[in-house]
Amino acid sequence: MHIPDNYLSPATCAVLGAAMVPVLGVSIKKVKEEISKAKLPQLGIGAAFSFLTMMFNVPLPGGTTGHAVGGTLIAILLGPYSACLAVSVALLIQALMFGDGGILAFGANAFNMAFVLPFVGYFVYKFIRDRVQSEKGEIIGAAVGSYFGINVAALCAAIEFGLQPLLFKGADGQPLYCPYPLSVSIPAMLIPHLLVAGVVELLFTVFIYAFIRKVSPGMIYEGAKKKSKAVYGLIVALICLTPLGLLATGTAWGEWGMDEIQEVITGGSALNYTPSGMANGFSFSALMPDYSVSGLPDAVGYIASAVVGVALVIIIFKIIAAFKKDAAAKTKA
Amino acid sequence: MPEWLQKNENYMPREDKDTFINKSILSFLALIARIKAQDKKEDRFQANAFFRVLFTLMLVVFVSVSRTFSFIYLVIAYLLLLLCFMPGREIAKILRTGLVMTLFTAIILLPTVFYGNTYSIFIIPVKVLVSIIAVNILSYATRWDQITIALKRFHVPDLMIFILDITLKYIVMLGEFSVEMLYALRLRSVGKNAGKYNALSGVAGTLFLKSRDMAEDMYAAMECRGFTGEYRICQKFRFGLADAAYLLINAGIIYIFIRLY
Numbered sequence: 001m002h003i004p005d006n007y008l009s010p011a012t013c014a015v016l017g018a019a020m021v022p023v024l025g026v027s028i029k030k031v032k033e034e035i036s037k038a039k040l041p042q043l044g045i046g047a048a049f050s051f052l053t054m055m056f057n058v059p060l061p062g063g064t065t066g067h068a069v070g071g072t073l074i075a076i077l078l079g080p081y082s083a084c085l086a087v088s089v090a091l092l093i094q095a096l097m098f099g100d101g102g103i104l105a106f107g108a109n110a111f112n113m114a115f116v117l118p119f120v121g122y123f124v125y126k127f128i129r130d131r132v133q134s135e136k137g138e139i140i141g142a143a144v145g146s147y148f149g150i151n152v153a154a155l156c157a158a159i160e161f162g163l164q165p166l167l168f169k170g171a172d173g174q175p176l177y178c179p180y181p182l183s184v185s186i187p188a189m190l191i192p193h194l195l196v197a198g199v200v201e202l203l204f205t206v207f208i209y210a211f212i213r214k215v216s217p218g219m220i221y222e223g224a225k226k227k228s229k230a231v232y233g234l235i236v237a238l239i240c241l242t243p244l245g246l247l248a249t250g251t252a253w254g255e256w257g258m259d260e261i262q263e264v265i266t267g268g269s270a271l272n273y274t275p276s277g278m279a280n281g282f283s284f285s286a287l288m289p290d291y292s293v294s295g296l297p298d299a300v301g302y303i304a305s306a307v308v309g310v311a312l313v314i315i316i317f318k319i320i321a322a323f324k325k326d327a328a329a330k331t332k333a
Numbered sequence: 334m335p336e337w338l339q340k341n342e343n344y345m346p347r348e349d350k351d352t353f354i355n356k357s358i359l360s361f362l363a364l365i366a367r368i369k370a371q372d373k374k375e376d377r378f379q380a381n382a383f384f385r386v387l388f389t390l391m392l393v394v395f396v397s398v399s400r401t402f403s404f405i406y407l408v409i410a411y412l413l414l415l416l417c418f419m420p421g422r423e424i425a426k427i428l429r430t431g432l433v434m435t436l437f438t439a440i441i442l443l444p445t446v447f448y449g450n451t452y453s454i455f456i457i458p459v460k461v462l463v464s465i466i467a468v469n470i471l472s473y474a475t476r477w478d479q480i481t482i483a484l485k486r487f488h489v490p491d492l493m494i495f496i497l498d499i500t501l502k503y504i505v506m507l508g509e510f511s512v513e514m515l516y517a518l519r520l521r522s523v524g525k526n527a528g529k530y531n532a533l534s535g536v537a538g539t540l541f542l543k544s545r546d547m548a549e550d551m552y553a554a555m556e557c558r559g560f561t562g563e564y565r566i567c568q569k570f571r572f573g574l575a576d577a578a579y580l581l582i583n584a585g586i587i588y589i590f591i592r593l594y
Binding site: 004005006007009010028040041042043044045046047048049051052053055056057058059065067077085089090092093095096097098099102103104170172174175176177178179180203204207208210211212215216219 | 350352353356357360361364367389390393394396397398400430434438442445451452453457460461464465468469471472477480492493495496497498499500501502503504506507508511529530531533534535536537538540541542544545547548551552555
């Protein structure tokens with residue numbers, strides 16, 4: 001899933017890189033709160049561990065092998081914030097020192113594999129673990145979490161690819177970067193991940209998790225003691241997806257325009273008609289149609305929309321946090 | 334002597350597909366060798382790592398943004414010239430990585446011809462090749478501790494550099510540790526290995542536990558030596574002939590990029 005340079009436009013890379021800045025900032029803050037200074041070396045060694053998990057070749061049916069990413073496993077073992085930092089560092093070393101995965105695309109790669117993958121994986125795991133409180137629950141959580149994590153990350157990568165031809169075209173209308181639209185990029189990325197890579201990731205995670213749980217259960221990250229609310233997990237999932245939804249100029253999966261719906265591919269064949277309910281439905285394109293601001297080039301409007309979106313999300317969360325504090329103060333009093 | 338010792342036995346282990354152990358060993362060894370090759374590297378006649386990191390980044394951005402083939406062509410010429418000064422073995426490795434990725438990209442893009450797409454099918458693989466060569470020249474020709482120093486000069490936070498530093502060192506240490514475990518696993522896997530996943534999870538799981546121990550040991554060592562995680566550059570920033578030449582070439586690249594854009 002390492003995206004090389006020139007598959008994505010520099011603007012996309014810049015937006016995703018900018019999205020990673022607050023994510024990394026929050027992660028560093030959280031990690032500093034969670035682990036004492038005594039455990040700081042753990043982060044570097046965790047990054048080395050996450051780098052090395054990709055070196056293990058896992059046997060696949062038929063005698064072939066494949067390798068896992070291990071993002072969810074690291075999130076379960078070290079906690080999602082440490083995992084985010086560890087995987088980011090591993091990706092940076094791969095890009096800068098090994099020339100593996102693009103330098104410009106580092107932001108995009110980090111977004112998919114260091115942010116979306118471990119967080120989605122971890123919160124699915126935690127959601128299941130909190131509800132099925134037994135050994136089985138934990139194992140099932142790790143299994144479902146790792147499978148979900150890698151597939152959502154692959155979906156993000158597919159959306160990033162699929163947006164390129166919509167947003168960045170030359171004067172002659174030819175795409176400048178990845179030329180495949182969402183209708184091609186999503187199945188192309190997701191089918192192999194759903195069928196093969198997801199299964200490898202699941203097996204790898206579950207077996208190692210079970211081993212460590214048996215041998216040294218105290219080593220596994222505890223997280224917050226209290227039961228996480230379903231809403232909490234949902235919000236995190238939404239944060240993961242929000243920037244992508246915003247970047248999607250009208251054609252994120254499930255957000256097709258009227259003219260596009262008939263080209264949506266279901267089960268290999270195009271839909272070829274527009275559902276009537278949609279044709280006569282209410283149109284919502286008042287404020288920023290297709291997220292492009294008239295009078296500006298597409299790319300600039302697109303970045304501005306992304307900034308507005310991310311800023312709005314942060315503002316909303318700050319307000320929610322402020323209200324929560326007030327409520328907490330009230331209940332104490 | 335007991336009777337069973339005198340009996341002739343003809344044990345033929347059953348064939349098994351255990352390539353995953355060998356493949357894992359190979360990928361670990363390749364990784365360790367790549368990092369260890371860094372130690373032997375002498376400082377060649379070359380510009381300061383700070384400039385090299387800065388201008389490699391610039392070049393990658395320019396190539397990505399550029400829409401004229403003539404600019405990319407000039408960059409190719411420049412990079413090939415740089416390659417000429419490198420040892421043959423490294424040139425082969427750099428070109429192989431670049432060409433494999435380029436071929437892969439070209440195959441992926443092939444179907445777009447049917448969409449009437451002639452621009453990307455040609456230019457994107459070339460751009461991928463150029464970027465990969467540029468970054469790999471940087472990574473092969475520069476010692477990584479020099480890249481760390483460059484990052485410090487870019488005011489990357491100490492915490493990040495600290496983590497980066499430890500990561501590189503411990504990739505080697507943990508990597509050697511896992512290679513030993515994999516050797517042990519291979520020696521013990523005679524005949525059919527029914528518990529492939531158990532074997533592998535044992536190795537990877539032990540690796541994790543070992544990494545935890547090492548982290549604690551390392552902190553103790555840090556404490557004993559009074560290291561607080563703060564980095565200071567002890568090297569003076571020298572500006573030599575190589576730097577001047579390098580700056581001049583890159584000024585030329587910037588000029589051409591602006592002219593052609």
